Amino acid sequence: xxxxxxxxxxxxxxxxxxxxxxxxxxxxxxxxxxxxxxxxxxxxxxxxxxxxxxxxxxxxxxxxxxxxxxxxxxxxxxxxxxxxxxxxxxxxxxxxxxxxxxxxxxxxxxxxxxxxxxxxxxxxxxxxxxxxxxxxxxxxxxxxxxxxxxxxxxxxxxxxxxxxxxxxxxxxxxxxxxxxxxxxxxxxxxxxxxxxxxxxxxxxxxxxxxxxxxxxxxxxxxxxxxxxxxxxxxxxxxxxxxxxxxxxxxxxxxxxxxxxxxxxxxxxxxxxxxxxxxxxxxxxxxxxxxxxxxxxxxxxxxxxxxxxxxxxxxxxxxxxx
Numbered sequence: 001x002x003x004x005x006x007x008x009x010x011x012x013x014x015x016x017x018x019x020x021x022x023x024x025x026x027x028x029x030x031x032x033x034x035x036x037x038x039x040x041x042x043x044x045x046x047x048x049x050x051x052x053x054x055x056x057x058x059x060x061x062x063x064x065x066x067x068x069x070x071x072x073x074x075x076x077x078x079x080x081x082x083x084x085x086x087x088x089x090x091x092x093x094x095x096x097x098x099x100x101x102x103x104x105x106x107x108x109x110x111x112x113x114x115x116x117x118x119x120x121x122x123x124x125x126x127x128x129x130x131x132x133x134x135x136x137x138x139x140x141x142x143x144x145x146x147x148x149x150x151x152x153x154x155x156x157x158x159x160x161x162x163x164x165x166x167x168x169x170x171x172x173x174x175x176x177x178x179x180x181x182x183x184x185x186x187x188x189x190x191x192x193x194x195x196x197x198x199x200x201x202x203x204x205x206x207x208x209x210x211x212x213x214x215x216x217x218x219x220x221x222x223x224x225x226x227x228x229x230x231x232x233x234x235x236x237x238x239x240x241x242x243x244x245x246x247x248x249x250x251x252x253x254x255x256x257x258x259x260x261x262x263x264x265x266x267x268x269x270x271x272x273x274x275x276x277x278x279x280x281x282x283x284x285x286x287x288x289x290x291x292x293x294x295x296x297x298x299x300x301x302x303x304x305x306x307x308x309x310x311x312x313x314x315x316x317x318x319x320x321x
Contacts, residue, residue, distance in 0.1 A: 001025045001062050002205070005050060005092065006069030008038040010164050011106075011156075015067065015198040016043050022202075029059045029070070050088035056095045065205050067104045068092055071140075073133065073166075074267035081136035089140040093147040103151035104205045105144045109190065109216070110134035111155060114280035120190070120222070122286045123155075123214045130280070131273040141214075150211040152204045157218045157285060160305065161194030162312035166269055171232055171310065174240050175321045179229040182278050183244040187225050189283040190218040193305035196298035203296040210294060216285035219298040228302065235307050236321040250275045 002019060006012040007028035019026045020042040027044040039045050048055025050070055060066070072084025089105070096103060113128035115121050129135045144151050160167040173179055181187075192200075200217035204210055226242060233240035245253075257270035277283070291297045300308075313319040 002065045003027045003063045004067050005029045012069045014194045018198045050091050053091045065102045069106045076267050078132040081132045085136040086139040105153045107155045108137045109157040111137035115282040118282045120284040120286040153214040157190035174232045175319045178241045183246050188222045190285045192218045193300040200296050203294045215290045220287050222284045
């Protein structure tokens with residue numbers, strides 16, 4: 001039995017669907033109101049809350065593997081990142097103590113920070129996270145390594161695909177013929193199509209030789225922001241005008257977005273920390289270890305992944321083009 005945390009999220013939903021298609025018995029720890037509405041029918045919905053620890057011990061009964069996806073990617077206050085990423089991970093590993101359960105902990109490239117010299121980071125590089133999100137994910141990694149040393153840690157970069165709402169914001173603007181980019185030159189990043197990522201997570205969960213190891217899961221070919229815009233525009237048959245935004249203007253917009261989010265009580269994707277991340281020329285990682293030790297390499301190139309993603313958005317009525 002596999003237990004998935006964060007199964008009602010973007011990546012978690014795809015992971016549950018893939019596990020069900022493979023015939024794996026799977027359980028999802030989810031808040032009671034979310035479980036019946038959002039989970040595939042074959043998934044055993046188990047009410048629980050990593051914030052309080054309620055239901056976690058019971059959810060682990062009969063489980064041999066946990067894939068821990070639950071976390072916070074957007075927050076109104078810095079402390080919310082540490083509560084949602086580090087403290088919830090501590091709750092989980094506390095519950096795992098003394099049990100023969102394999103943990104796959106899903107972290108983020110943000111825990112490592114950007115490449116300083118343009119060379120893709122490997123797993124043993126010195127972590128230098130820029131933001132509270134990245135720092136909280138690194139803190140969670142350190143909890144896992146200290147409390148569950150045989151766990152596998154995976155660090156995805158940008159993840160895109162059907163049902164994503166973050167990269168979707170850029171794709172929506174491209175569907176209207178324009179895209180925003182920070183002034184100051186080209187930026188490069190690693191990315192992975194969501195279906196490839198879930199296959200990588202499953203690959204990381206199985207081999208015993210992966211125990212205690214850390215892996216980047218990404219497509220081996222980095223992408224530039226202009227390539228993303230041009231490729232998406234080509235799929236939609238739209239010419240795209242890229243508008244360069246000066247950094248001071250972007251920071252001011254980020255500040256206003258934070259102010260509005262606090263008033264509305266809903267965290268948004270735009271913030272000064274996101275601008276700080278976007279200023280970096282290179283967010284890339286080396287995928288050689290996963291290829292060598294897990295026999296995993298993400299097969300879906302950007303053009304194919306965006307075509308599948310945009311087709312889903314169009315069919316779902318999210319985009320018109």
